[in-house]
Amino acid sequence: MTSAPPPEELDPDALKAVTHPLRRRILGVLSAGPATATKLAQALGENSGATSYHLRELARFGFVEDVPELARGKERWWRTRPRDIRWPRRSEQSAESRVLFDDMQRQGFEEDLAKLNRFAETREELPGDWPDSLFYARGGTWLTAEELKQFWDDYMELFRRYWRAEDDRSPEARRVLVRLLAFPEPGE
Template identity: 50%
Template sequence: MHRYLCKEYCASMADEVPPREITDPAALRALAHPLRQRILRALAEKGPATATALGAQLGQNTGATSYHLRQLAEHGFIEEAPELAKGKERWWRSPPKDLRYRMDKDQSPEMRELLEGLVAQHITDDVEMFQRFRAERAELGEWADVMPFSRGAIYATREELDAFCEDYLALLKRFQATHAEGRPGARRVLTRFIAFPAPGMNDSE
């Protein structure tokens, strides 16, 4: 079974979490909403926040962010942080997660449409983030030229490609678990992995 693997919102993997396969269209629909994607990214980048703070950051009113936070929480993508609450205010955080999505021919049309939309959002966000990096490079000091980059190709069966991807995820989880944020000289670094069949070739080539 092949999967698109979403690791974008894992702020920390100090506590290992089991993979969660998203098979419910309602859960995927909740996750794929563009504003909710922005909320998840904000919580991952800046940590726990209230609906009011997120609204100010994202240019939305508090009622809208509060509604979308509740929808994300209903499907387990975020959780409350009661230890931060003061009075009636509610704080929310994005816990570590390992989300998996099926990508196979037996997938329902609805799930495929939702997932393709979510993947398109991720790709657009990644391109925009890379453009921001290039635009702000002059302000990054010693980090300005830090951009490990690799292009390659492998020959693999579908099962071997699954195993290859799981090895990458194991490396990512291990590094997240042993390299805490907030250390001197450390900063948030975006990591991306994608593999896809070379176009213009068939199985016999």
């Protein structure tokens, strides 16, 4: 079994690179598997020049990488590069980074909600036990800021224990989206 990549904190330039809307869409398509700039352009309704440029920018910051074993002639294949990305604490971010990060979070929530809705609409079409595979919990507890940070660290340790590389997964495995959202209740 392959272990999860080491955690790494992104610098502001990398944050700026990954918050671009088309680059986020490219990463979304690549999360399903490798593709060429042309295939990405077709999937996203863009031209291949734009997808090629944005792939190179994503590669410059280590978000994607070449897949040389799939290349044929001048055809260049790309895949996401496994990373355990951590964001700088908000108190350590510049005002510009905060705006970018807030926008990226908003986009991420919208994308996650759209994916959840697609799952709900198509879950009956899934084989075996997969239609029952929506696990949701909603709760609240009283924590100090330090305890909440420890809760996060414990969650990340658990997530990393179940992390699998694309080539180290069972044939029955499906990509499962896992999200944790924890924040202090406003007005408390």
